[in-house]
Amino acid sequence: MRKEIKVAESSIETATQGLTAEQVDFFKENGFLGPFDLYSEEEAPLVWSQGMIEMVTSANKPHNSTIINYDRHLDCDALSKHIAHPTIVHKLRSLMGEDIMCWKTHIFEKEPGATGTGWHQVEAFTVFESATVSYPSLRYTEESTAPTQELTVWTAFSNADRDHACLRFLPGSHKQWYYDETKPMSYNVENKSHDFFGYDYAELKLDKDWDPNKHEIVDMELKAGQFVIFLAKCVHGSRPNTSADKRVGMASRYVSPSVRVYEHIDRLSGFGDSISLDKHGCVMVSGEDKYGHNRIYEKNLNGFTFPKVESNGR
Amino acid sequence: MGADDYRHKFAEFLATQTMGGDLTYEQIVRAQSREELGISSLNMIIVLLNYIKEYANGTVTVRPEWVPQLNDVDGIVSVLREIDASAVVPARS
Numbered sequence: 477m478r479k480e481i482k483v484a485e486s487s488i489e490t491a492t493q494g495l496t497a498e499q500v501d502f503f504k505e506n507g508f509l510g511p512f513d514l515y516s517e518e519e520a521p522l523v524w525s526q527g528m529i530e531m532v533t534s535a536n537k538p539h540n541s542t543i544i545n546y547d548r549h550l551d552c553d554a555l556s557k558h559i560a561h562p563t564i565v566h567k568l569r570s571l572m573g574e575d576i577m578c579w580k581t582h583i584f585e586k587e588p589g590a591t592g593t594g595w596h597q598v599e600a601f602t603v604f605e606s607a608t609v610s611y612p613s614l615r616y617t618e619e620s621t622a623p624t625q626e627l628t629v630w631t632a633f634s635n636a637d638r639d640h641a642c643l644r645f646l647p648g649s650h651k652q653w654y655y656d657e658t659k660p661m662s663y664n665v666e667n668k669s670h671d672f673f674g675y676d677y678a679e680l681k682l683d684k685d686w687d688p689n690k691h692e693i694v695d696m697e698l699k700a701g702q703f704v705i706f707l708a709k710c711v712h713g714s715r716p717n718t719s720a721d722k723r724v725g726m727a728s729r730y731v732s733p734s735v736r737v738y739e740h741i742d743r744l745s746g747f748g749d750s751i752s753l754d755k756h757g758c759v760m761v762s763g764e765d766k767y768g769h770n771r772i773y774e775k776n777l778n779g780f781t782f783p784k785v786e787s788n789g790r
Numbered sequence: 791m792g793a794d795d796y797r798h799k800f801a802e803f804l805a806t807q808t809m810g811g812d813l814t815y816e817q818i819v820r821a822q823s824r825e826e827l828g829i830s831s832l833n834m835i836i837v838l839l840n841y842i843k844e845y846a847n848g849t850v851t852v853r854p855e856w857v858p859q860l861n862d863v864d865g866i867v868s869v870l871r872e873i874d875a876s877a878v879v880p881a882r883s
Contacts, residue, residue: 521854521858522854522855525854525855525856525858526854528831528832528835528857529852529854529857531832532832532836532839533839533852542830542832
């Protein structure tokens with residue numbers, strides 16, 4: 477069952493505005509909100525292309541992997557600007573409060589013919605050090621009065637409609653756990669049921685009889701240059717890419733600075749590769765870090781100063 | 791130089807690059823897409839940067855609008871022509 481979202485019309489606002497009370501309520505109820513305009517359809521591929529050029533020319537990369545494409549906002553100016561774009565930050569403030577820290581970005585490319593990404597639900601972003609030892613990427617240290625302390629912004633740099641592997645959400649699914657993210661999964665890229673980057677996320681289902689495809693499903697179609705905000709705890713996935721074009725998106729993830737990031741983790745593995753977190757740091761895109769839990773970068777690894785949206789629209 | 795000449799120039803240059811792998815000159819000349827050449831989109835930007843070093847003495851900056859053109863050989867050839875045309879130093883023949 478699919479539902480057409482009617483939020484888009486009211487959400488296309490001027491660049492510096494936050495969310496309306498109606499939009500905040502929609503987010504609280506559904507766990508996602510969008511689409512919002514960020515770049516024009518002509519500008520989006522150029523921003524992405526500039527990012528690609530910088531990925532190649534960067535003198536100081538956050539890691540050496542060409543397979544694990546995390547955190548290139550830490551060395552590519554175009555992406556450093558992107559994560560702190562005022563249009564994004566003002567909307568995040570409406571949901572998280574003034575103090576907002578970007579802790580991770582992740583590039584999601586889907587080649588023509590690529591399968592969809594399976595349903596999944598996370599909050600602590602558990603990392604497995606071995607088959608039995610795991611640690612949360614995020615440790616929440618305090619309660620907050622804001623609707624959330626964790627948000628993901630997924631920006632389409634190419635069209636991401638139903639034929640081009642758009643994101644999909646189960647509205648309202650953030651209100652309960654359907655999966656146990658602390659359990660390990662088996663890895664097998666050849667197996668079709670392993671549709672979560674080589675893993676079978678369905679292995680983590682709390683109720684083996686629960687079928688996400690029988691839940692209400694919303695396809696979040698985005699044009700190039702649009703973004704959606706969501707809780708990683710809202711069950712989500714993507715459609716397959718049945719088009720002849722590559723689909724390109726980037727997720728930027730934000731938490732309150734009260735959250736401890738990668739507290740016990742110094743390496744990340746995945747996709748057949750592994751990266752060191754020696755150069756990892758977080759970026760304050762709004763407000764202040766009053767906690768000192770995490771390494772904060774004010775400049776990216778190549779010396780570009782991260783933009784920051786000042787308080788009260790300054 | 792015409793488009794065919796540029797295709798040959800590209801083939802000759804790519805044959806000198808590590809990204810060209812085991813491709814023969816004839817395979818490169820016949821190829822239609824970057825994918826056929828087995829070169830990733832990021833590596834093709836590296837090829838372009840190396841071309842600029844070699845033929846434009848580093849005086850040309852890679853433009854973002856060129857990146858989507860690097861997915862097919864005709865597009866690559868077109869970008870090489872632009873580089874040669876905008877090089878401050880005379881392009882080597």
